[in-house]
Amino acid sequence: MKIIIGNKNYSSWSLRAWLALKATGLPFDEVLIDLDAPDTAERIAAHSAAGRVPVLVDGDVTVWDSLAIAEYLAEKAPEANLWPTDPAARAVARAIAAEMHSGFGGLRGHFPMNIRRPPAVREPTPAAAADIARVREIWRTARARFGAGGPFLFGAFTIADAFYAPVVSRFATYRIPVGPVEAAYMDAVMAFGPMAEWAEAGRAETWVVPSDEVD
Numbered sequence: 001m002k003i004i005i006g007n008k009n010y011s012s013w014s015l016r017a018w019l020a021l022k023a024t025g026l027p028f029d030e031v032l033i034d035l036d037a038p039d040t041a042e043r044i045a046a047h048s049a050a051g052r053v054p055v056l057v058d059g060d061v062t063v064w065d066s067l068a069i070a071e072y073l074a075e076k077a078p079e080a081n082l083w084p085t086d087p088a089a090r091a092v093a094r095a096i097a098a099e100m101h102s103g104f105g106g107l108r109g110h111f112p113m114n115i116r117r118p119p120a121v122r123e124p125t126p127a128a129a130a131d132i133a134r135v136r137e138i139w140r141t142a143r144a145r146f147g148a149g150g151p152f153l154f155g156a157f158t159i160a161d162a163f164y165a166p167v168v169s170r171f172a173t174y175r176i177p178v179g180p181v182e183a184a185y186m187d188a189v190m191a192f193g194p195m196a197e198w199a200e201a202g203r204a205e206t207w208v209v210p211s212d213e214v215d
């Protein structure tokens with residue numbers, strides 16, 4: 001398999017799909033496209049007419065969109081349990097991944113993922129504050145209801161964690177205040193091997209995307 005991704009420092013959608021792919025344990029190649037270069041659109045178009053990364057290529061199958069990629073990987077590697085095995089937990093995991101996929105514009109817009117930015121407080125807008133409260137509620141609820149088997153939302157690492165990993169990074173970067181349950185969850189995500197690997201690579205990048213650099 002081959003995954004086409006954006007800059008590791010900035011591309012939150014790429015991170016989601018890449019983490020899910022890593023969690024399968026399957027080998028893959030990656031192609032990184034700088035998202036702020038003159039030839040960005042042309043390079044992405046060579047892989048997907050949708051014009052967005054991430055894109056997964058598996059032989060003659062091309063899948064675009066991070067959620068579709070995650071679902072494809074869950075089917076391809078059932079032994080990896082990318083979704084929780086319990087049906088009730090799986091339903092909630094899908095719901096919160098979908099909620100992240102289709103929402104949280106206030107948070108996303110005001111707090112761009114920027115892994116190498118030195119952590120410093122940035123005050124939220126009202127929309128971002130509402131999104132932060134909802135994310136914290138999601139994390140606390142999942143940990144309390146389903147998290148007994150491990151440090152992640154549903155115990156073991158699942159697609160739900162992959163989808164919230166960029167938010168974990170943002171909360172750390174912009175020093176969003178959280179409670180002890182959320183802080184422990186954030187520590188677990190940041191310590192997850194593939195997340196640490198991605199973050200290290202992101203910090204080493206030198207591309208600058210001005211629109212994602214905020215005070």
Ligand SMILES: N[C@@H](CCC(=O)N[C@@H](CS)C(=O)NCC(=O)O)C(=O)O
Nearest residue numbers: 011012013035052053054065066067
């Ligand atoms: N809903 C899509 C969103 C993908 C997306 O917006 N990707 C951004 C990068 S994070 C992109 O490809 N931008 C293209 C560009 O900047 O030219 C997904 O989940 O994959």
